[in-house]
Structure formats: structure tokens, C-alpha cells
Amino acid sequence: MERRAEFSRWKAQCLGKADLSRKGSVDEDVAELVQLLNGREQFFTTSSCAGRILLLDANINGFEVQKQNCCWLLVTHKPCVKDDVIAALKKANGDATLKFEPLILHVQCRELQDAQILAVRSTHGLEVPLSHKGKLMVTEEYIDFLLEIANQKMEENKKRIERFYNCLQHALERESITDLYPKEKIIKKSNSYSxxxxxxxxxxxxxxxxxxxxxxxxxxxxxxxxxxxxxxxx
Structure with missing residues (x-):
């Protein structure tokens, strides 16, 4: 009981803080999922991103981009067009990289079994260097091709968010029923086995x-x- 009370205090404190993200609010496409998690006593979210296409300008080591030490030339949570990328590239002085990042969701969980419900990992991303020391290294046709792929990934990402939400909602509902009627679950399994x-x-x-x-x-x-x-x- 003491651990649960401590978790509840921590949750209230974290959710009561101001949103310090660049946007300052939860992304529309993930708002319902965040609300579902924060509405449960065993979870609370610390940060989230519904998915985005971004152009970063930085000095990079190989293909690794350190976002803390770079300039954000472009960021959007919607499909992107070539003209916007070309315009943003004109501001690049270092090594510009085009990226697509899928859903990011950081969640604090009260118990290990709660965390196991959310154990999902995806490699649905994209990261391609476009310029070096301010010089464009690819053609506009190639940029158009990359954006077609990135926009497709963005649409697929939305479908995955919806699927994840539905699966999570179903799992939490089933968990609630199990907590209310644990004996009936045992009887059902026993009968099923028989x-x-x-x-x-x-x-x-x-x-x-x-x-x-x-x-x-x-x-x-x-x-x-x-x-x-x-x-x-x-």
C-alpha cells in the first residue's frame, strides 16, 4: 500500500508539471492513447511523440546524429513536401540528415507486470544524410523519393498507433475483469482444459x-x- 501511495504522489507531481516539449502539448494522433494510460492508476506518461519527419543540421560521426548538439531545420508531424525540405536545406551549414521517427512513448509503470503489457518495440524508422558541410550531396529527385517513403511510413505509423491503442484497451479491460473475478477465471481455465x-x-x-x-x-x-x-x- 505504501508503494502504491508513493507512486500516486509521483504521478500527480509529474502530470502537474508544465509541458516542456518543443510543441508544448501532446500530439493529436497520440492524445487518446496518452489519456488512456494516464487514466489508469498503474501508469503515467512522461513524454510522447506521435511520429515525425525532421531535418537536422549537425556535425555527425558516421550516421549517428546527436540531437542535443544540432539545429532543427524542419520538423512536422504531418506528410512533408519536397519544397519545404529544399528551403530548409538552404539553411544547413553542417551535415543535414532527413529522419522519420515513429511513435515514441515513455511510460512510468507501478509494477513489472504493468510494464510487460506495454513491452512493444518497433524499428519502423528512416535516417538518410543529405548534405555535407552545407553542400547538398543528393539530387532533388532523390529527396522526392525519400519523402515518398517517409510519408508512407507516417501513414503506416498512424495505423500502428490505432492498432496499439485497441490492443492495449482490450488488454486493460481483460485485466480489470480478471481482478474482479479471479475465481471465475480459474474455473473457466479448468473447464476449458477438461x-x-x-x-x-x-x-x-x-x-x-x-x-x-x-x-x-x-x-x-x-x-x-x-x-x-x-x-x-x-
């Missing part, structure tokens, strides 16, 4: 049911127990 065991024995009807294959039937995985909250290809 029915499946009976079906497996019926499938084996007509065969010699030895001690070995009888144990194999009993050790079959129950599909209702091994449920994946989020699909593997998320």
Missing part, C-alpha cells in the same frame, strides 16, 4: 491409448492460457 482433454481422447478413439500418448494428451498447451496480447508482427 473439455480439450475430452476432445483429444475422442480424437484418439480407435487407437491404442498407451500410457505414453495419454501423458502427451494431458500435456497439450491450452490455447486460452497462451494468449499473446499484441501480434508478433506489430
Amino acid at each position: 473439455h480439450k482433454k475430452k476432445r483429444n481422447r475422442e480424437k484418439a478413439d480407435g487407437k491404442c491409448v498407451t500410457e505414453d500418448n495419454d501423458k502427451e494428451l494431458e500435456n497439450d498447451d491450452d490455447p486460452e492460457v497462451n494468449v499473446t496480447i499484441f501480434p508478433e508482427d506489430y
Whole structure:
């Protein structure tokens, strides 16, 4: 109880602070997801980004961009056009890099089991250098091609946010039902196992049911127990 009270105080303190992000508010495409998490006592968000296309100007080591020591030439959470990028590149003095960054969501969780619900990682990004020491190293046609890819990733990112929201909402609702009726869940699993065991024995009807294959039937995985909250290809 003491740990929960401490977490609640920490949550209230963090959510009560001013938004210090560049935009100063939660992105529209992720606002509903942030509201869902902050509405649950076991979570609160510390920062978020719905996904963005940006152009950074910096001295880079290889392909690694240090955003703390760079100039933001362009940033948008909407589809981007070539003219905007070309205009922004004229301000570049160092090594400009075009990036697409997908959904970023930082969440504090009360317990480890709460964090496991949110354990999702994506490599849905893009990072391409365009200039070196202020000199454009690619053609405008190539920039147009890159933006087509980046904009497609932006649209796919929105679909993934919606899918993640729906999966998370379903998982939290199921968790609430389990907390309210834990005994019923145990009975349901027990009945499910009994029915499946009976079906497996019926499938084996007509065969010699030895001690070995009888144990194999009993050790079959129950599909209702091994449920994946989020699909593997998320």
C-alpha cells in the first residue's frame, strides 16, 4: 500500500508539471492513447511523440546524429513536401540528415507486470544524410523519393498507433475483469482444459491409448492460457 501511495504522489507531481516539449502539448494522433494510460492508476506518461519527419543540421560521426548538439531545420508531424525540405536545406551549414521517427512513448509503470503489457518495440524508422558541410550531396529527385517513403511510413505509423491503442484497451479491460473475478477465471481455465482433454481422447478413439500418448494428451498447451496480447508482427 505504501508503494502504491508513493507512486500516486509521483504521478500527480509529474502530470502537474508544465509541458516542456518543443510543441508544448501532446500530439493529436497520440492524445487518446496518452489519456488512456494516464487514466489508469498503474501508469503515467512522461513524454510522447506521435511520429515525425525532421531535418537536422549537425556535425555527425558516421550516421549517428546527436540531437542535443544540432539545429532543427524542419520538423512536422504531418506528410512533408519536397519544397519545404529544399528551403530548409538552404539553411544547413553542417551535415543535414532527413529522419522519420515513429511513435515514441515513455511510460512510468507501478509494477513489472504493468510494464510487460506495454513491452512493444518497433524499428519502423528512416535516417538518410543529405548534405555535407552545407553542400547538398543528393539530387532533388532523390529527396522526392525519400519523402515518398517517409510519408508512407507516417501513414503506416498512424495505423500502428490505432492498432496499439485497441490492443492495449482490450488488454486493460481483460485485466480489470480478471481482478474482479479471479475465481471465475480459474474455473473457466479448468473447464476449458477438461473439455480439450475430452476432445483429444475422442480424437484418439480407435487407437491404442498407451500410457505414453495419454501423458502427451494431458500435456497439450491450452490455447486460452497462451494468449499473446499484441501480434508478433506489430
